[in-house]
Amino acid sequence: MLICLSANHKNSSFDVLEKLSVGADEAAGGMLTGHDALSGAVVVATCNRFEAYLDLDEPFGVSPLPAVYAAIDAVSASTGVSAALLRDTLDLVHGNGVAEHLFAVTSGLESVVVGEGEIAGQVRRALEEARAAGTTSPELERLFQRASQTSRGVKNRTGIGAAGRSLVRLSLELAESRVTDWAHTRVLLVGTGRYAGASLAALRDLGVTDVRVYSPSGRAERFAASHDIQALATDADALAAETALADLILTCTTVEHHVIDAGILLAGRALVAARTAAAAESAAPVRSCPMGGDVEATRQLVIDLGLPRNVDPDVSEVTGVELLDLETIRIHAPLEELNATSEARRLVDRAARKFSAVAEEQSLAPAVVALRSYVFDILDAEIERAHARGDNSEQTESALRHLAGVLLHTPMVRSRELARAGEQDAFLGGLDALFGIDVTLPEAGVTGLPTAPGVAGVTDISSAAS
Structure with missing residues (x-):
């Protein structure tokens, strides 16, 4: 059976x-070694x-x-979060609800900003990482591949992708009320990962031209060269000084x-103040702090898109500094576009039902194989009997095989219909009653889990134990 443990915004x-x-990187392997019956695990970890x-x-x-x-x-062992807190926090999705949940997540319907596009790539990379680590399974492969197909269908057939905005663009929209003129805004970009490119593109769309990049991992030179911006040196003084000179600091690195x-x-402001004083004595021009050069009057905006946090919350205590982090940004996430979302939900629901129908059909596979084996054994015996009577004609054998196919057609159709309706027991009972074929199916569903009212397949773990 498929299960999802979910912590989200x-x-x-x-x-x-x-x-x-x-x-997150170590969690999947630990889960598989922790219980013999777990045959696969894929972990999706994003900022929300x-x-x-x-x-x-x-x-x-x-x-x-x-x-x-x-x-x-x-x-708990891999993240340091207590097991008790996880039991109180995590939602348990099970049965047919797992496909619907992942398809909705991958399509951006469960994101802070409904319709954002980054999540589809993050889900795809989660599967690739599970493959590399050897923790996936055939059923998880089918689930995640179908999720990617569904997200593409939602994006192509609804307006949710165009209506949805990424966290980067939402954060910059929130910043607009703090920025007088983007064209004269000096930006320090911290990080060179996947969000860095999106951040730079969004800044340029707003008219920003003065951008410098700093990389804790030393990749700033390569990123700057490929994006035609300036790179900072990796020493602490260069970073500190630039934090004092920048009007906007945007961080999006993956360091922990x-x-x-x-x-x-504060160190950066002291450095700039000292350089300004030295320049005044020599009459050499030096850029002062933002908003006029008075350190006490400096107004700066810091946007932290990192998870874990790239910016210590204590920056808010520095005079003139305003911090927008992921927690603040998600509070201001816009209401979803109702029409596009409704259509997207319909497509997700249809895809989930189709996924589950295929799974249900496969659940009766052992019984179908048993019936076909039973019929084909009779068929082979009749062909042998005909040969023993001296009837070796191809017409006789062909006729017998055709008859067997005709007889099996209706049971095969009914097996699919009953499986989709969740009535596997009816098919199994018929086999036993008519032919004496007794088949015990492997796992075919979930029992013993209380379900939260109004949410199909979603359970509160702490209540499930009580």
Whole structure:
């Protein structure tokens, strides 16, 4: 059975999501080693969600809770978040709800900014990382590949992709009320990863031309050369000084420590003030701090798109500095576009039902194989009997095989119909009653899990244990 453990911006605090993101890379392997019945795990970790998709190989009727708790313990070990907090925080999605949930996530319907496009790539990379680590499974492969196909269909057939805005663009829209003239705004970009390119493109669309890039990992020169901007040296003084000179600081690096804090900002202002004083004595021109050069009157905006945080919250205590981090940005996320979202939801629901129908049909495969084997054994015996009577004509054998195919046609159609309706037992009972074929199916669903009212397939883990 498929299971999803989900922590996201709707059910978790930013601090919990930040901690979960730190140890996400090690979580999948730990979950598989923590419980023998877990045959696959794929972890999707973004700035606003941590989700573990699990393939549990248990017989029908066995509660998945022991495997769920083992997975939670593994997540706790890799991230440092207590198991008790995870049980209270994580939502458990199970059964047919897993496909619908992942398809909605991948299509941007569960994002802070509904319709944002980055999540589809993040889901795709999560599968690639699971493949590289050897933690995926055939059913998870099918699930994630279908999720990518669904997101492309939603993007191509609805307006949600155009209506949705990325976190980068939303953060800059929020910044517009603090910026007088983008064309005269000096920007310090910290980081050279996937958000850096999107950030630079969005800044240029607003008219920004004065951008400098700093990379904690030393990649600034290459990024600057490929994007025609200036790179900062990697020494601390260069970074500190530029933080004092920039009107806007935008961070989007993946390092797991603060790159900017109050101490760096204050050190930078002291450096610039000292250089300004020295320049005044020599009459050499030196750029002063933003907004006129008075350190106390400096007004700066810091946008932190990093998870974990790239910027220490203590920068807000520095005079004139305003911080926009992911937690603040998501509070201001716009209402979703109702028409586009409704159509997207319809497409997601259809794709999820189709995925589940295929899975349900496959659940009866052992019974279908048993019936076909039963009929074909009779067929082979009749052909042998005909040969024994001296009838070796191809016409006789062809007629017998045609008859077997005709007889099997209706049971095959009914097996698919009954499986899609969740009535596998009716098919199994018919086989046993008519032919004496007794088939025990492997896991074919989820039982023993209370479901939250009004949310199909979603369970509160702490209540499931009670």
